[in-house]
Amino acid sequence: MNLYPINAGNFKLDGGAMFGAVPKTIWNKTNPADSKNLIDITARCLLIEDGERLVLIDTGMGDKQSEKFFSYYSLWGNDTLEGSLKKAGFSVDDVTDVFFTHLHFDHCGGAIKRGSFSSGFEPVFKNAVFWTNEKHWNWALSPNKREGASFLKENLLPIEESGRLKFITSKDGVISFASELGFELFYADGHTEKQMIPIISYNGQKIAFAADLVPTAGHVPLSYIMGYDVRPLTTLEEKSFFLDYVVENNILLCLEHDSVNEILSLKKTDKGIRINEFLKCKDVF
DSSP, X not given: OEEEEEEEEEEEEEHHHHHTTSOHHHHTTTSOOOTTSEEEEEEEEEEEEETTEEEEEOOOOOSOSOHHHHHTTTOBSSOOXXXXXXXXXXXXXXXXXXXXXXXXXXXXXXXXXXXXXXXXXXXXOTTOEEEEOHHHHHHHXXXXXXXXXXXXXXXXXXXXXXXXXXXXXXXXXXXXXXXXXXXXXXXXXXXXXXXEEEEEXXXXXXXXXXXXXXXXXXXXXXXXXXXXXXXXXXXXXXXXXXXXXXXXXXXXXXXXXXXXXXXXXXXXXXXXXXXXXXXXXXXXX
């Protein structure tokens, strides 16, 4: 097995929204904001090469939206999904499976481009199966008003129309094994219904792709929870269990949205679980 970090692009989000009730005087120390209160965000995806399978976890937001849409997110840098795959030695046609932690546009939008389907869009990955879970899929198709702007029909309908949509069959308990893809999953309902956090076994080391449960290193402290979460108190409980599990099992965290920090090891302290060491993907993979 080989693992590759895939940077699908960079953007900015409001720092207050990213840290919820945490005061700016605190979060600004780890995630410094610009004059508009925006902080740097990365769409770091993870590519798993395992035998003849090439599994991509998340895809970033893509490039098909309007100029007005992208103006809300202050895109920066030159990283793209296709360019990062090429740097790793692959093309979009090589990807056999695309796994979505959840279907918010910044996690699945890169899987779809403008094209010939009836929706006016089509999948970027013409040879890939697309994986989510049925409860989250149904949640995304009929979103609540709080999340409506995050679930875009143009990202979802082409996946269904492709005929290559599949649902993970593992039970949505605490930690379960997704036999379809060969890694463990932690299901979390705080950020959105049935977000899936993959835990990959790699050369004797487990690595959790933290998605939006722990989006940046600044979110490691337990109460540092995004304002975007639909059930913040549920996130608090899930995060408490997850961080304890990570420390007890010596699991590394791969951060999806941190533009500087890529991988963390954690430790227990008198103040709760904190960062033990900052690592680079190239030193772990």
